[in-house]
Amino acid sequence: xxxxxxxxxxxxxxxxxxxxxxxxxxxxxxxxxxxxxxxxxxxxxxxxxxxxxxxxxxxxxxxxxxxxxxxxxxxxxxxxxxxxxxxxxxxxxxxxxxxxxxxxxxxxxxxxxxxxxxxxxxxxxxxxxxxxxxxxxxxxxxxxxxxxxxxxxxxxxxxxxxxxxxxxxxxxxxxxxxxxxxxxxxxxxxxxxxxxxxxxxxxxxxxxxxxxxxxxxxxxxxxxxxxxxxxxxxxxxxxxxxxxxxxxxxxxxxxxxxxxxxxxxxxxxxxxxxxxxxxxxxxxxxxxxxxxxxxxxxxxxxxxxxxxxxxxxxxxxxxxxxxxxxxxxxxxxxxxxxxxxxxxxxxxxxxxxxxxxxxxxxxxxxxxxxxxxxxxxxxxxxxxxxxxxxxxxxxxxxxxxxxxxxxxxxxxxxxxxxxxxxxxxxxxxxxxxxxxxxxxxxxxxxxxxxxxxxxxxxxxxxxxxxxxxxxxxxxxxxxxxxxxxxxxxxxxxxxxxxxxxxxxxxxxxxxxxxxxxxxxxxxxxxxxxxxxxxxxxx
Numbered sequence: 192x193x194x195x196x197x198x199x200x201x202x203x204x205x206x207x208x209x210x211x212x213x214x215x216x217x218x219x220x221x222x223x224x225x226x227x228x229x230x231x232x233x234x235x236x237x238x239x240x241x242x243x244x245x246x247x248x249x250x251x252x253x254x255x256x257x258x259x260x261x262x263x264x265x266x267x268x269x270x271x272x273x274x275x276x277x278x279x280x281x282x283x284x285x286x287x288x289x290x291x292x293x294x295x296x297x298x299x300x301x302x303x304x305x306x307x308x309x310x311x312x313x314x315x316x317x318x319x320x321x322x323x324x325x326x327x328x329x330x331x332x333x334x335x336x337x338x339x340x341x342x343x344x345x346x347x348x349x350x351x352x353x354x355x356x357x358x359x360x361x362x363x364x365x366x367x368x369x370x371x372x373x374x375x376x377x378x379x380x381x382x383x384x385x386x387x388x389x390x391x392x393x394x395x396x397x398x399x400x401x402x403x404x405x406x407x408x409x410x411x412x413x414x415x416x417x418x419x420x421x422x423x424x425x426x427x428x429x430x431x432x433x434x435x436x437x438x439x440x441x442x443x444x445x446x447x448x449x450x451x452x453x454x455x456x457x458x459x460x461x462x463x464x465x466x467x468x469x470x471x472x473x474x475x476x477x478x479x480x481x482x483x484x485x486x487x488x489x490x491x492x493x494x495x496x497x498x499x500x501x502x503x504x505x506x507x508x509x510x511x512x513x514x515x516x517x518x519x520x521x522x523x524x525x526x527x528x529x530x531x532x533x534x535x536x537x538x539x540x541x542x543x544x545x546x547x548x549x550x551x552x553x554x555x556x557x558x559x560x561x562x563x564x565x566x567x568x569x570x571x572x573x574x575x576x577x578x579x580x581x582x583x584x585x586x587x588x589x590x591x592x593x594x595x596x597x598x599x600x601x602x603x604x605x606x607x608x609x610x611x612x613x614x615x616x617x618x619x620x621x622x623x624x625x626x627x628x629x630x631x632x633x634x635x636x637x638x639x640x641x642x643x644x645x646x647x648x649x650x651x652x653x654x655x656x657x658x659x660x661x662x663x664x665x666x667x668x669x670x671x672x673x674x675x676x677x678x679x680x681x682x683x684x685x686x687x688x689x690x691x692x693x694x695x696x697x698x699x700x701x702x703x704x705x706x707x708x709x710x711x712x713x714x715x716x717x718x719x720x721x722x723x724x725x726x727x728x729x
Contacts, residue, residue: 221297221305221312225270227277229293231587231605233580234313235273236336236346237266238301259300265572266338268526269360270296272573273335275525276580286581287588289598299337306342310334310349332610333358333583335576339464340364340411347376354608358582360575361514363489364410365418368632375611377633379575379582381662383411385637386488386512387418389660390460392670393486393510393641395426399458400710401691404433405447405471406462407490408440415462415488429691429710431456438466448474451483457680457689458484465494472497475505484680484687487511492642493571498652507646508680512639512660517574517623578627578635586613637662645678 224239240259277292297309313331333356337343343362350357356375359367363383367373394402404420406412412435423430431454436443448471451459461468468491475481481504491497492511590613593599618628629635641658658672679687695701695714702713 221308223295223309223312224298225274225294225296227274227293229281229291231287231290231332232293232295232330233273233277233583234331234334234336235270235294235296236299236306236309236313236334236342237270237296238263238338238342239266239270239298241301259298259302263301268573269338269576271526271529272519272522272576273580275519275522276577279521280580280584285595287584287591287593287599288595290587290591290593292584295331299342303342303345306337306346307349310346314350314353314355331355332587332605332607333614335360335579335583337362338572340367340414341409343367343376344410347373351375354606354611356583356607356611356614358579358614360579361572362411363415365414366410368634370632373633375607377579377582377614377629379578379627379635380514380572381637381639382632382634383415383488384418385660385662386639387415387462388422389512389637389639389670390419390462390486390488391422391426391428393672394423394428394458394460396670396672397686399484399689400427401429401431401456401458401689402486403431403451403454403456403459404462405451405459406433406435407464407467408435408437408443411464411490412462412467419460419462427710429708431691431708436467436470438464438470444470444474447471448478448480451475452478452480455691457482457687458486460486461491462488463491465491465496467491468494469497472499472502472505476501481505482681484689485509485511489514489571489639492644493654503644503646503652506644507652507682508678509644510657510677511642513642513654514571514575515638515640515659516571517625519574519577520622522573522577574623574625575635578621578625581619581621582614582617582627582629583610585617585619586610589613589616641672643677646682 239262241261241263273294273296277294280286281291295313297312299306299309313334316330334346334350335358337346337359338361340362341364343357343359344364344367347357347367351373354375356377359376359378359380361380362378363380363386365382365384365387367376367378368382368384402423404416406416416433416435420430420433432450434447434450436447461471463471468487475483483505485506485508487509489512492509493513497506587605587610588599590605590609591599591603615629615633618626620626627635637660639660640656641660642654643657645653645655647653655676657674657676658670660670662669674686677686679685691708691711692701692713695712699714699716702715703709704711704713
């Protein structure tokens with residue numbers, strides 16, 4: 192018996208040595224929402240859904256999975272744009288010829304926990320591996336995402352030590368410009384440094400020296416507001432109050448509304464995301480606070496989620512900076528075709544047009560009800576995703592030594608750090624005519640539309656362009672406004688005034704009010720033997 196057992200053990204040991212070890216990651220696997228294999232792979236993190244409920248962490252049992260609902264059309268459109276761009280490149284014989292790009296797109300559900308799990312999944316590679324070592328290189332060559340600044344900070348800090356490039360289409364926090372902390376971070380959108388300063392310039396342009404300020408209490412809002420406050424001080428603008436809140440803090444929100452209600456400033460600079468602005472809008476509407484001129488940022492100024500009943504009473508006439516609207520040629524048709532063939536049981540197959548006409552004509556009346564091209568929301572951020580995908584493709588094109596006729600060199604192993612260095616050198620023009628390159632901080636050049644909340648004759652809210660800001664132009668040409676086309680707060684045609692104290696008339700001088708900003712003063716008669724023949728002198 193002992194000889195038999197010994198022989199059995201020897202046989203088992205031989206087979207065990209012959210087989211490759213199977214490595215399996217610990218914990219529950221995280222699978223991509225959308226994926227496709229390719230010779231090179233781009234990962235992505237988008238909040239296609241939002242959190243419905245968080246699992247409880249009692250540490251007595253395994254946490255339940257996140258419950259997600261409520262589709263974000265903006266992030267879903269970003270995912271569609273990424274796939275559209277990749278398919279376009281895969282058909283392109285001059286960019287990465289004979290090399291296919293694959294993708295792994297994860298839905299983070301707007302959760303930091305889910306985002307971290309997806310990040311680790313992208314970095315670690317497949318759940319199972321039969322290699323000799325369990326610490327093989329991730330197949331991901333770059334990650335596109337996240338869409339919010341705070342989430343992107345976490346993502347970039349996680350991937351940074353491994354030198355995996357991250358390209359965000361919409362994270363604007365100036366904090367991400369720190370190359371020591373985020374050496375492998377890039378973005379196809381400008382840093383808020385430019386937007387924050389431009390906010391102060393627009394306030395000064397209209398002569399408003401007394402403003403209120405409110406911001407989202409996160410990386411995005413706090414950094415952006417800090418730059419605005421510093422610039423406002425440089426420009427002689429006084430801030431009556433600067434308050435902040437987060438979407439999950441109703442008590443702080445109520446305090447913010449009370450401060451706004453008691454304040455005398457008629458202009459408010461709102462450095463908020465669309466979520467916080469929605470909460471603020473609801474409370475201002477409930478309390479009938481409707482006479483304020485809002486100055487906004489790209490985070491909310493063109494958010495269609497804010498177009499709700501009575502919103503124009505509060506936000507009508509708002510002015511703000513928006514990411515430029517750029518139409519991607521062919522994208523609208525791509526989205527409509529995908530929707531049409533999924534929603535209705537008909538599709539055109541090659542060489543079978545008569546059958547297509549027979550099966551699909553009964554649905555064609557639906558097209559007459561609405562122009563589906565208009566149903567594709569404004570592609571303000573989608574174009575940034577498109578640029579990010581092409582930036583990665585151009586980087587890989589140079590690293591793989593691709594030539595139009597000869598193709599790309601096969602068998603080359605591309606390390607993520609090489610992609611980081613190649614991204615620093617990219618300089619190309621996409622088909623929409625925009626030039627794509629990154630400055631020394633990894634950011635895109637600052638280019639904004641100035642938009643104005645207006646109402647059409649049918650009552651619909653429109654975001655009307657009334658100017659632009661372009662940091663690539665000489666200083667005296669960067670800021671252009673068409674003031675004649677602006678509708679002000681309350682639907683007024685006359686620009687509102689927002690000052691702490693009116694200018695002192697001739698014969699009087701300013702006397703500073705103790706403990707108050709320099710914009711607040713009293714007008715007192717000139718002393719004997721002194722005169723003031725100009726308005727507004729101390």
